[in-house]
Amino acid sequence: xxxxxxxxxxxxxxxxxxxxxxxxxxxxxxxxxxxxxxxxxxxxxxxxxxxxxxxxxxxxxxxxxxxxxxxxxxxxxxxxxxxxxxxxxxxxxxxxxxxxxxxxxxxxxxxxxxxxxxxxxxxxxxxxxxxxxxxxxxxxxxxxxxxxxxxxxxxxxxxxxxxxxxxxxxxxxxxxxxxxxxxxxxxxxxxxxxxxxxxxxxxxxxxxxxxxxxxxxxxxxxxxxxxxxxxxxxxxxxxxxxxxxxxxxxxxxxxxxxxxxxxxxxxxxxxxxxxxxxxxxxxxxxxxxxxxxxxxxxxxxxxxxxxxxxxxxxxxxxxxxxxxxxxxxxxxxxxxxxxxxxxxxxxxxxxxxxxxxxxxxxxxxxxxxxxxxxxxxxxxxxxxxxxxxxxxxxxxxxxxxxxxxxxxxxxxxxxxxxxxxxxxxxxxxxxxxxxxxxxxxxxxxxxxxxxxxxxxxxxxxxxxx
Numbered sequence: 001x002x003x004x005x006x007x008x009x010x011x012x013x014x015x016x017x018x019x020x021x022x023x024x025x026x027x028x029x030x031x032x033x034x035x036x037x038x039x040x041x042x043x044x045x046x047x048x049x050x051x052x053x054x055x056x057x058x059x060x061x062x063x064x065x066x067x068x069x070x071x072x073x074x075x076x077x078x079x080x081x082x083x084x085x086x087x088x089x090x091x092x093x094x095x096x097x098x099x100x101x102x103x104x105x106x107x108x109x110x111x112x113x114x115x116x117x118x119x120x121x122x123x124x125x126x127x128x129x130x131x132x133x134x135x136x137x138x139x140x141x142x143x144x145x146x147x148x149x150x151x152x153x154x155x156x157x158x159x160x161x162x163x164x165x166x167x168x169x170x171x172x173x174x175x176x177x178x179x180x181x182x183x184x185x186x187x188x189x190x191x192x193x194x195x196x197x198x199x200x201x202x203x204x205x206x207x208x209x210x211x212x213x214x215x216x217x218x219x220x221x222x223x224x225x226x227x228x229x230x231x232x233x234x235x236x237x238x239x240x241x242x243x244x245x246x247x248x249x250x251x252x253x254x255x256x257x258x259x260x261x262x263x264x265x266x267x268x269x270x271x272x273x274x275x276x277x278x279x280x281x282x283x284x285x286x287x288x289x290x291x292x293x294x295x296x297x298x299x300x301x302x303x304x305x306x307x308x309x310x311x312x313x314x315x316x317x318x319x320x321x322x323x324x325x326x327x328x329x330x331x332x333x334x335x336x337x338x339x340x341x342x343x344x345x346x347x348x349x350x351x352x353x354x355x356x357x358x359x360x361x362x363x364x365x366x367x368x369x370x371x372x373x374x375x376x377x378x379x380x381x382x383x384x385x386x387x388x389x390x391x392x393x394x395x396x397x398x399x400x401x402x403x404x405x406x407x408x409x410x411x412x413x414x415x416x417x418x419x420x421x422x423x424x425x426x427x428x429x430x431x432x433x434x435x436x437x438x439x440x441x442x443x444x445x446x447x448x449x450x451x452x453x454x455x456x457x458x459x460x461x462x463x464x465x
Contacts, residue, residue: 035254038170039459041243044251045166046159048244055158062144062151069140073130080124087117095120098315100324121323123314134303135296143293150286157279160452162242167443167458169239174257175436176232179429183221183228186425190214190221193404193421197414210414217418224425257435259386267376270449274372277450281368284361291350291357298350301343305334368448375445382438389431396424 092115316323443458
């Protein structure tokens with residue numbers, strides 16, 4: 001037999017196989033590859049995923065802005081401690097009066113014109129309260145409350161986005177694993193087929209080209225097996241990241257993808273549900289309402305403000321020494337007559353922001369409708385593909401059995417045999433791809449309608465019983 005036809009088992013491949021076997025038996029590795037259901041995976045992601053935690057912090061910041069707006073109505077109190085020294089005649093005259101240390105000797109012309117420098121420690125408390133501000137604070141509070149509720153809806157949208165990504169990553173791992181299993185079975189079949197052709201060649205029943213073709217096919221299947229292993233490893237890494245875990249913390253999905261009955265519902269009902277429940281749409285509606293309040297607030301800037309101000313001051317030559325205590329109170333009316341047009345420009349900006357928010361809401365609504373219809377059609381198409389591919393899997397398996405028997409009996413050529421083996425692997429891959437797309441389309445439909453939660457059918461009914 002020519003040397004080129006001898007079976008090859010590369011040393012590196014054998015070494016890697018042994019290393020993989022040893023690693024799989026290590027206790028640490030066994031602990032890392034914990035089996036986890038889809039529901040458990042979603043719960044873990046909702047607890048640990050940093051992107052969701054960031055969205056939750058954004059909602060807390062929006063809540064703080066509500067308190068910030070409300071605080072404008074609260075009384076304000078400031079404390080100041082100043083120290084001054086000087087010999088300015090007016091400063092000295094007034095300081096001695098506030099310190100309650102002015103005497104008749106201070107009326108001497110020499111003291112008045114060239115006084116001795118005076119120290120002053122001024123301790124002040126100043127309080128203020130707003131009585132009326134042309135509804136500025138009221139409108140600011142309304143805007144902040146709507147933005148806070150919008151942030152809550154955005155957090156819920158981020159939660160549902162994360163659930164969809166976890167479902168996709170989880171299913172990717174399942175499909176990658178099943179594809180890897182199919183590739184390994186195909187590899188074993190190709191190895192057995194190459195061995196069968198070799199035996200037939202030794203018996204003089206086939207020609208050298210048949211064995212060469214079988215070995216080329218074996219190499220192709222081995223490459224597909226390598227690619228399947230790589231995709232499985234990458235899918236595991238992606239799942240670990242979505243779960244908020246370290247990339248080395250591998251969680252193996254429990255069960256396999258399976259076909260599940262789906263409650264049929266017209267596309268119009270899904271679309272109406274999306275308009276009522278989609279968190280991103282509710283957030284956009286609130287942003288538009290908040291923009292209207294912002295526009296009204298900009299108009300209120302042209303109105304007057306009325307407040308009360310009171311102050312208490314203690315003046316002494318030394319800190320803690322004898323002092324004079326003074327107080328004052330005032331009502332303050334503020335009315336902006338001219339500020340260079342800044343208020344007018346703010347009003348124009350707020351009105352443009354309101355129109356922008358309305359247009360964005362309109363665009364988002366049409367996008368939600370489109371997303372629902374696309375997910376609905378994708379689910380139907382994936383279900384049809386799945387049924388078709390499922391039938392093809394059985395047909396390809398039976399066809400391969402018949403062709404193998406015919407080839408062994410010398411009734412067909414090796415090309416037909418290799419074509420049948422390739423077809424079996426291809427249709428198996430197509431079926432798993434269609435099953436994956438169907439699962440994901442179902443999840444995307446619930447996501448598009450704003451109903452993708454832990455109780456969704458995409459989670460509860462996604463795994464084989």
